[in-house]
Amino acid sequence: MSDDRTELRVTLAVGVSRCGKTIFFLRYLVARFQAKQLRCIFIFDPRGLMAAQLGVNVAETEDELELAVTDGIVCFDPEVLFQGDHERAFDFFCTWSYATAQRLGAATALVADEIWQYQSRQKVPLPLARWIKDGAKYGCECCFATHEPQLLNSSIKGHVTEFVCFYLQEKQALEYCRQFGIEPDEVKSLANGSFISRDPRTRGELRGKVF
Ligand SMILES: Nc1ncnc2c1ncn2[C@@H]1O[C@H](COP(=O)(O)OP(=O)(O)O)[C@@H](O)[C@H]1O
Numbered sequence: 001m002s003d004d005r006t007e008l009r010v011t012l013a014v015g016v017s018r019c020g021k022t023i024f025f026l027r028y029l030v031a032r033f034q035a036k037q038l039r040c041i042f043i044f045d046p047r048g049l050m051a052a053q054l055g056v057n058v059a060e061t062e063d064e065l066e067l068a069v070t071d072g073i074v075c076f077d078p079e080v081l082f083q084g085d086h087e088r089a090f091d092f093f094c095t096w097s098y099a100t101a102q103r104l105g106a107a108t109a110l111v112a113d114e115i116w117q118y119q120s121r122q123k124v125p126l127p128l129a130r131w132i133k134d135g136a137k138y139g140c141e142c143c144f145a146t147h148e149p150q151l152l153n154s155s156i157k158g159h160v161t162e163f164v165c166f167y168l169q170e171k172q173a174l175e176y177c178r179q180f181g182i183e184p185d186e187v188k189s190l191a192n193g194s195f196i197s198r199d200p201r202t203r204g205e206l207r208g209k210v211f
Pocket residue numbers: 015016017018019020021022023024211
């Protein structure tokens with residue numbers, strides 16, 4: 001584990017809605033959590049959709065967040081504390097989870113499904129940027145999913161260490177995948193549930209399916 005602690009790990013899953021991105025992350029993270037490779041998973045979870053799939057309670061208050069840390073899977077539903085202000089809620093959660101991860105001093109992961117909602121091509125919120133840029137120092141890794149990769153800030157793209165590509169059809173989205181070495185024709189021929197995963201540093205490729 002200690003060898004990995006300073007290694008940056010940013011996993012980005014892309015694909016149209018219902019192609020399997022969320023299922024992918026849940027399986028990937030739970031497997032690593034059960035293998036004790038992750039001490040805590042921090043999931044930003046409006047409406048508690050991932051909590052429901054994982055069969056855990058959502059955390060809605062600061063006390064509940066702390067309690068969830070002891071269990072190791074934190075699904076934060078921001079409704080009670082932020083009443084629909086997801087931007088502020090997301091900043092809060094990134095800041096809180098980052099401080100908690102540092103305190104734990106063990107491998108952790110931040111999960112931001114549908115990341116397009118919380119950043120733009122112009123701006124990445126500072127608390128999120130901290131996770132991406134400095135998290136590796138503390139064993140923190142990031143997992144992001146989006147159906148519109150072309151709308152991601154370029155600073156995120158530059159940090160991706162694993163690009164997990166499900167079916168996409170839109171021209172600009174396909175171009176984005178090409179930048180990771182996956183040809184548009186391949187992406188367009190993927191069945192729902194199937195993916196191609198590329199490590200942009202080693203250019204290693206893996207194919208799989210979640211259903
Ligand atoms: N074995 C399966 N075969 C077909 N569809 C499945 C299977 N398991 C799950 N699904 C469906 O796959 C869909 C995609 O899941 P999800 O990971 O939430 O997609 P995404 O996050 O990309 O929108 C869900 O609607 C779910 O009902």
